[in-house]
Amino acid sequence: MGFNGVFLIFFAAFVVVLLLGGWVTRKWVTGSNDYFIAGREIGLLVNIFGVAAIGFAGTIITLGPGLAILTGFWGSFGFGVIYGIGGLALYGLFFAPYIRRSGAHTLSEWLEMRFDKRTRTLVTIATILGLLGIMANNVMSMAIVTTSFTGWSLIGTLSVIFAMFLLFTYIGGFWAVTLTDFIQMCIGLIALPVMLITIISKFGGFDFIGSNWPGNGSYWTSGIAGGQLPLLSFQYPSGLTFIILFACFLVWGNNYYWLRVSSTRSERTAKLSFVFGALLLVFVPILILALTGLYAGSAMGDQFLPYGTVDPMAAFGVVLKALPIVVAAFALLGALAASISTSTTALIGASSTAVRDLYQRYYRPNATSKELTLPSKVITLGLGLIVWALCFYPGGPLYLFAFSTAWLGAPSILVFLGMWWKGTTKKGAFYGAVFGISATALFTILDLTKLIPLGQYTHVGVVGLAVTVITTVVVSLMSESDYYTKKNWNEDLRLPTSLSDDEKEVLTLIHYGYNTMAEISDMLGVDSSISNKIIEDLDKQHVIRRRKYSGPGFYTFYIPSNVSPHLYLKEMGGKFASDQLTEEDYLFLEKLESGFVLLNKHLQENNFDSLKASAILSKLIKQGFLVESGLWRRKVSLSTSGKDILKKYTSSPTVAEELHAVH
Numbered sequence: 001m002g003f004n005g006v007f008l009i010f011f012a013a014f015v016v017v018l019l020l021g022g023w024v025t026r027k028w029v030t031g032s033n034d035y036f037i038a039g040r041e042i043g044l045l046v047n048i049f050g051v052a053a054i055g056f057a058g059t060i061i062t063l064g065p066g067l068a069i070l071t072g073f074w075g076s077f078g079f080g081v082i083y084g085i086g087g088l089a090l091y092g093l094f095f096a097p098y099i100r101r102s103g104a105h106t107l108s109e110w111l112e113m114r115f116d117k118r119t120r121t122l123v124t125i126a127t128i129l130g131l132l133g134i135m136a137n138n139v140m141s142m143a144i145v146t147t148s149f150t151g152w153s154l155i156g157t158l159s160v161i162f163a164m165f166l167l168f169t170y171i172g173g174f175w176a177v178t179l180t181d182f183i184q185m186c187i188g189l190i191a192l193p194v195m196l197i198t199i200i201s202k203f204g205g206f207d208f209i210g211s212n213w214p215g216n217g218s219y220w221t222s223g224i225a226g227g228q229l230p231l232l233s234f235q236y237p238s239g240l241t242f243i244i245l246f247a248c249f250l251v252w253g254n255n256y257y258w259l260r261v262s263s264t265r266s267e268r269t270a271k272l273s274f275v276f277g278a279l280l281l282v283f284v285p286i287l288i289l290a291l292t293g294l295y296a297g298s299a300m301g302d303q304f305l306p307y308g309t310v311d312p313m314a315a316f317g318v319v320l321k322a323l324p325i326v327v328a329a330f331a332l333l334g335a336l337a338a339s340i341s342t343s344t345t346a347l348i349g350a351s352s353t354a355v356r357d358l359y360q361r362y363y364r365p366n367a368t369s370k371e372l373t374l375p376s377k378v379i380t381l382g383l384g385l386i387v388w389a390l391c392f393y394p395g396g397p398l399y400l401f402a403f404s405t406a407w408l409g410a411p412s413i414l415v416f417l418g419m420w421w422k423g424t425t426k427k428g429a430f431y432g433a434v435f436g437i438s439a440t441a442l443f444t445i446l447d448l449t450k451l452i453p454l455g456q457y458t459h460v461g462v463v464g465l466a467v468t469v470i471t472t473v474v475v476s477l478m479s480e481s482d483y484y485t486k487k488n489w490n491e492d493l494r495l496p497t498s499l500s501d502d503e504k505e506v507l508t509l510i511h512y513g514y515n516t517m518a519e520i521s522d523m524l525g526v527d528s529s530i531s532n533k534i535i536e537d538l539d540k541q542h543v544i545r546r547r548k549y550s551g552p553g554f555y556t557f558y559i560p561s562n563v564s565p566h567l568y569l570k571e572m573g574g575k576f577a578s579d580q581l582t583e584e585d586y587l588f589l590e591k592l593e594s595g596f597v598l599l600n601k602h603l604q605e606n607n608f609d610s611l612k613a614s615a616i617l618s619k620l621i622k623q624g625f626l627v628e629s630g631l632w633r634r635k636v637s638l639s640t641s642g643k644d645i646l647k648k649y650t651s652s653p654t655v656a657e658e659l660h661a662v663h
Contacts, residue, residue: 001325002325003149003150003325003328003329004149004150004151004152006325006326006329007149007150007329007332007333010329010330010333011333011336014183014187014333014337015164017183018164018165018168018176018179018180018183019164019167019168021168021172021176021179021180021183022167022168022169022170022171022172022176022179023168023171023172024172024179025171025172025173025175025176025179026171026172026176028172028175028633029172029173029175029373030369030370030373030610031368031369031370031372031373031609031610032355032356032369032370032372032373032375032376033105033369033609033610033611034173034174034175034369034610035173035174035373035376035377036105036173036174036259036348036351036352036355036356036376037105037174037259037262037263037352038173038174038175038178038263039610039611039613039614040262040263040264040265040522040610040611040614040615040618041263041265041610041614041633041634042178042260042263042264042265042269043264043265043269043630043631043632043634044269044272044273044276045631046178046182046631046632047260047263047264047269047270047273047277048272048273048276048277048280049181049182049185049186049277049280050178050181050182050260050273050277050345051088051092051257051260051273051274051277051278051281052185052277052278052280052281052285053180053181053182053184053185053188053338053341053342053345054181054256054257054260054341054342054345055083055084055088055277055278055281055285055286056184056185056188056281056285056338056341056342057138057338057339057341057342058137058138058139058142058335058338058339058342059138060080060285060286060289060338061142061289061316061335061338061339062313062314062316063076063079063313064076064079064080064285064286064289064290064292064293064316065289065290065292065293065296065312065313065315065316065319066293066311066312066313066314066315067079067229067237067290067293067312068223068289068290068291068292068293068294068296068297068315069223069224069293069296069297069301069304069312069315070223070224070225070227070312071221071222071223071227071228071229071237072217072218072219072220072221072222072223072228072229073219073220073221073290073291073294074220074221074229075221075223075227075228075229075237076286076289076290076293077286077287077290078229078239078242079229079237079242079246079286080281080282080286080287080289080290081282081286082239082242082243082246082247083242083246083247083250083251084278084279084281084282084286085278085282086243086247087246087247087248087250087251087252087278088251088257088274088275088277088278088281089274089275089278089279090247091251091252091257091274092270092271092272092273092274092275092277092278093271093274093275095252095261095415095419096261096267096270096271096274097267097270097271097551097552098419098551098552098554098555099258099261099262099270100261100262100264100266100267100270100518101267101516101517101518101552101554101555101556102517102518102528102555103516103517103518103519103520103521103522103528103531103555104258104262104528105259105262105352105356105528106124106255106258106259106262106352106353106356106357107123107127107253107254107255107258107353107411107415108120108121108123108124108127108255108353108356108357109356109357109527109528109529110258110415110418110528111123111411111414111418111429112529113517113528113529113532114418114424114429115414115418115424115425115426115429115430116426116429116430118430119414119426119429119430119433120357120529121357121358122430122433122434122437123410123411123414123433124353124354124357124358126407126408126410126411126433126437127255127349127350127353127407127408127411128350128353128354128383129404129407130404130407130408131254131255131256131346131347131349131350131353131404132346132350132383132386132387132390132404133390133404133407134346134404135342135343135346135347135350135387136387136388136390136391136404137404138339138342138343138346139158139161139162139339139340139343139387139391140158140391142335142336142338142339142340143157143158143161143391146332146336149317149320149321149328149332158388158391159388161336161340162384162387162388164340165180165340165343165344165347165384166347166380166381166384166385168180169344169347169348169380169384170377170380170381170384173348173376173377173380174259174263174348174352176344177341177344177345177347177348178263180337180340180341180344181341181345183337183341184334184337184338184340184341185280187330187333187334187337188284188285188334188337188338189284190330190334191330191331191333191334192284192285192288192289192331192334193284193288194327194330194331195288195292195319195320195323195327195330195331196288196291196292198323198324198327199291199292199295199319199323202322202323203295203298203299208295208298208299209294209295209297209298212298212299212301213294213297213298213301214297214298214301214302214307219294219297219298223297223312224297224301224304224307225305225306225307234457234458234459234462235455235456235457235458235459236455236459236461241459241461241462244459244461244462244465245459245461248409248412248413248416248465249408249409249412249461250408251412252411252412252413252415252416253408253409253410253411253412253413253414253415254349254408254412255349255350255352255353256345256346256348256349258349259345259348259349259352260273260274261274265614265618265628265634266618266621267552289316292315292316292319293312293315295319296315296318296319297315299322300318300319300322303318304318316335320332343387347380347383347384347387348380350383351376351379351380351383352376354379354383355372355375355376355379356527359372359375359379360372360527361527368525368609369525369609369610369611370607407437407440407441409436409437409440409461409464409465409468410432410433410436410437410440410464410468411433413432413436413465413468413469413472414429414432414433414468414472417429417432417469417472417473419550419551419554420550420551421550422481422482422484422485422549422550423476423477423481423485424472424476425475425476425479425480425481425482426479427475427476427479427480428471428472428473428474428475428476428477428479429472429476431471431472431475432468432469432471432472432475433468435467435468435471436464436465436467436468436471436472437464439463439464439467439468440460440461440463440464440467443460443463443464444460447460483536483539483540484539484546484549485549490542493542493562494542495541495542495543495562495563495567496541496543496567499538499541499543499567499568502534503534503537503538503543503568504568504569505524506520506524506531506534506535506538507538507543507544507559507567507568508568508569509523509524510544510557510558510559511559511565511568511569511577511580512577512580512581512582512585513580513619513622513623514615514619515556515557515558516555516556516557517531517532517535517555517557518555518615519615519618519619520535522609522611522612522614522615523612523615523616525609525611525612535557542560543559543560543563543567544557544558544559544560544563545557545558545559545560579645580623581645584616585616585619585620586649587602588616588617588620589620589625589626589638589642589645589646590646592626592636592637592638592642593638593643593646596635596636596637599636614634617634617636620636620642621636623641624639624641624642625638625639625641625642625645626638626639626642627639
């Protein structure tokens with residue numbers, strides 16, 4: 001059997017698995033909250049694979065071996081370290097805790113919380129355009145690689161790929177995407193090591209590379225033509241431009257990484273999954289792809305520029321042609337799976353922004369999560385069809401990718417400054433986004449059309465970075481800052497004599513342990529921009545305090561000791577309230593005494609919102625009353641403390657009265 005036959009069998013099996021996964025996960029989607037962020041149920045191992053799967057994409061498959069041929073091992077592996085450690089791992093350590101506590105489903109939603117509506121709208125449009133373009137580039141690039149091996153029609157191959165991933169994404173949403181990522185990484189973690197072992201068996205160890213590496217330099221630091229990767233050059237490629245483009249722009253300002261944080265069960269899961277996902281990505285796919293490039297340069301160096309006619313970025317495909325058919329077909333399937341999984345993640349990132357930040361906000365602001373399920377699926381399908389059309393963008397994938405990345409630069413800067421510099425103002429953020437996006441897009445067009453060959457001097461990303469930072473900082477310093485940056489704003493400690501019903505409800509939630517913005521928004525069932533406004537009003541009245549006014553503590557609250565519960569509670573729940581348990585909390589514990597199945601049945605029968613249920617379970621886990629488990633969907637059981645608290649109130653003669661008082 002030839003290559004096409006073997007690859008077709010692998011590909012057909014892969015398609016069947018994906019469609020079955022979409023069919024299974026459809027049952028887990030009860031509303032738009034499940035469709036876009038999986039009801040905040042994603043566990044640690046699954047999200048580790050999800051984070052790594054996003055990075056293991058068509059871009060890495062071409063750049064990894066290609067950079068090794070051009071700049072040596074450290075040029076290629078250094079790129080991976082910058083993206084993986086400098087981008088993903090640092091995102092997990094410094095951004096994920098803040099994002100998870102904020103409760104914002106999308107990056108654009110957070111921009112309204114931190115700044116204003118116009119900044120949210122502007123970045124929403126930019127995000128959608130950027131993600132659609134990047135997704136089209138990714139799919140088109142891998143379709144070209146596939147057709148170069150199989151000889152199949154490019155349009156036919158694209159159509160089949162799109163029909164497949166649109167179908168299972170339409171059915172299962174983020175759950176289906178997560179399953180795809182998991183399967184893709186399983187394939188990759190088998191296919192790439194098998195490929196490397198086969199390459200070593202065929203050509204030999206590092207002695208072979210050392211004795212056959214073209215040029216006078218070492219294969220560790222120099223390419224086949226003596227090229228090296230500069231560290232601090234403003235021209236692309238260099239260590240500095242890699243940091244700007246692949247650590248800053250592509251990660252910090254990207255909505256699908258934000259979704260990966262929003263969908264996790266806890267802040268700890270979000271943080272650790274990015275750190276471990278980065279390590280997995282760097283030390284398996286990226287390391288193996290760099291070594292593949294070294295073997296390609298050593299064994300087939302005369303085929304690549306400047307000695308031959310083949311672009312070094314095609315090295316992955318060139319190496320596969322030298323391997324046994326089964327190994328080559330399996331490795332190509334791994335590459336195609338990587339492209340598809342990243343594309344579906346980008347699609348769900350774009351559609352979540354379109355639904356939550358445009359459709360719901362302007363057309364159906366009062367729609368429930370369940371009512372938004374069908375519109376979410378339709379918008380996802382529509383955006384997917386737009387991507388199919390973008391694959392035939394004039395100038396090809398290179399032009400499309402360069403223009404698309406322009407839209408992600410400004411959001412990444414606003415995320416960094418908005419989280420860590422409390423002096424960033426609403427006007428500063430808006431004008432920073434306007435000028436940053438405009439400058440990057442304009443100079444990208446001028447550079448690609450050769451009207452102004454900016455690439456001879458620097459990369460357009462550097463220009464976009466400089467314009468965004470300078471504009472945001474200068475305008476922020478010249479405009480009115482937020483209330484909490486003003487001197488002595490919190491010295492007047494006079495408390496209000498009355499509060500609105502919404503303010504009382506939020507204070508009650510904080511009183512019972514729901515003390516992060518994410519928990520409050522999920523319990524209220526509202527966009528976090530709404531709960532954020534209530535929190536700001538309470539903060540200005542000195543009724544609540546933030547743990548800190550920058551970083552993750554910005555979205556963690558507590559009630560000062562001088563605020564009497566009688567201001568927001570009609571009557572205290574006595575002993576029951578002292579354990580920070582509401583009636584709903586206690587009901588969850590009672591149901592779990594008979595097993596998790598009974599609680600699930602209760603939630604289904606009462607159409608309980610998935611995010612509210614997740615918030616209650618997370619709070620009870622945080623209090624030590626529950627123990628968490630479950631690889632895919634979260635499962636919980638009573639801890640020793642949970643059993644004790646049930647005994648405590650079951651044996652009390654005043655339980656019913658206390659439950660009523662708390663309610």
